[in-house]
Amino acid sequence: xxxDLDTQVAGAAARVALRGDVDMAxxxxxxxxxxxxxxxxxxxxxxxxxxxxxxxxxxxxALVAARARLGDAGQLVLEAPRPNVQKVLxxxxxxxxxxxxx
Amino acid sequence: MLPTVGAPVxxxxxxxxxxxxxxxxxxADAASRAGFDVDDIDDVRIAVSELCGALGAGGRITLTxxxxxxxxxxxxxxxxxxxxxxxxxxxxxxxxxxDDYELSSDPVGAFSFVKGxxxxxxxxxxxxxxxxxxxxxxxAGETPVEGTA
Numbered sequence: 355x356x357x358d359l360d361t362q363v364a365g366a367a368a369r370v371a372l373r374g375d376v377d378m379a380x381x382x383x384x385x386x387x388x389x390x391x392x393x394x395x396x397x398x399x400x401x402x403x404x405x406x407x408x409x410x411x412x413x414x415x416a417l418v419a420a421r422a423r424l425g426d427a428g429q430l431v432l433e434a435p436r437p438n439v440q441k442v443l444x445x446x447x448x449x450x451x452x453x454x455x456x
Numbered sequence: 457m458l459p460t461v462g463a464p465v466x467x468x469x470x471x472x473x474x475x476x477x478x479x480x481x482x483x484a485d486a487a488s489r490a491g492f493d494v495d496d497i498d499d500v501r502i503a504v505s506e507l508c509g510a511l512g513a514g515g516r517i518t519l520t521x522x523x524x525x526x527x528x529x530x531x532x533x534x535x536x537x538x539x540x541x542x543x544x545x546x547x548x549x550x551x552x553x554x555d556d557y558e559l560s561s562d563p564v565g566a567f568s569f570v571k572g573x574x575x576x577x578x579x580x581x582x583x584x585x586x587x588x589x590x591x592x593x594x595x596a597g598e599t600p601v602e603g604t605a
Contacts, residue, residue, distance in 0.1 A: 356477050375480075378509045379473035408480065410505050411546040438498035445552030446545060 356380060359387050368396040373405035376413035384413060388420040397428040403435040409442050421451055431455055468518045471534060476505050479519055483530060486521035490528040490572060499553035500528060500571055506550050507557065507567040508532055510540040527572040534565035 357380035358373040368391045376384055391399055399420065421430045431453045435443065443449040467482045469475040483504035487497040507530075508517055515535030522529040534540075539561035542550060550557055550569075557569035 375477055377473065377476050377480075377505055379476060408501065408505075410502060410509075411543075411549045412509070414545055414549070437495065438502070441495075441498065441552070442502060442549060446548050 357383060359383065361387060361391070363391065363394070363396065366395055366397040367400070368398070369400045369402065371402040371405065375408035376406065376416070377408060377410045378412045381410075381412035381416050385416040385419065388416060389423075392420065392423045397424065398431070399424070399429070400431040400433055402433050403439055404433070406435065406439055409435075409439045411442075411446070414442060414446050414448055417452065418448060429453060464520050464522050466518060466520045468516050471508075471511060471513050471515050471517045471536075473509065473513070475517075476508055479504050479508050479517070482519065483521065486523045486530070487528050487571070489523040491525050492528070492572065496571060500530070503550055503554045503557070503569050503571070504530060504532070506542070506546050507540070507559075507569065510542050510546065510559070510567065511565045512536070512538045512540070514538065524574055527570065527574040529568065529570050531568040532566060536565060537561065537563055538565045540565045540567055 356374045357376060358371075360371040360373070362369045370387060370391075372384070374380070388399065401417075417430065417432075424430055432439075432443070433455045435454065440449070440454070443452070443454070465482070465486060467479065469478055480501040483500050484497050487500040492500065504519070508519070511517055511532060511534040517535075518533050520531045520533075540559045542559070554569040554571050555573075557567060560566045
């Protein structure tokens, strides 16, 4: 598998470190982990993207779905995405819907 | 002996999502042979991944890559007669990263895209013909797929 997800939960705050590639093969796994966190009541999810090497449109789809489920009160934060990941976020306009921290 | 400029490189792999990473690695190598910078290499990785994914699962995919200084052309062909389709998000991503791309389904699902422009053409300066070509490419986008099942 070319994606590792390391999840830590503290109350309603969750942190997921992504390592590897999110593509058509691995996006379902990201979606599953995000859904689990949301099912468990997470309202602030931080995705550590330092080690995320690749993100495609299926990954964007997983992020958009999680963002929609969080609603206005929740927050989805992408931390330190690499330039290639930032580009996909920008091209799709998703960078305006999520919080991106350097 | 000097390396042959533009000698095509081909890669054949099962049309399954788990092989997209391999396709990206091969495409990144072809892009670096074209002399692309890191940003353009990343664009090629994204385009190959999205377009190979659009060919769907089933059979094998053959990628053929033509590198020359400043320009890379990639063609992908499936073994199955399935029309490649891009959903809205995927199309937005592909349009954001390559200069020109095409999808076709005759007789099998296929795509092609071009990134960059040959160094020779660029050093001569853009002619009116090239400028006109750019306009065509900008509006070409996705070729309508006919005769889909």
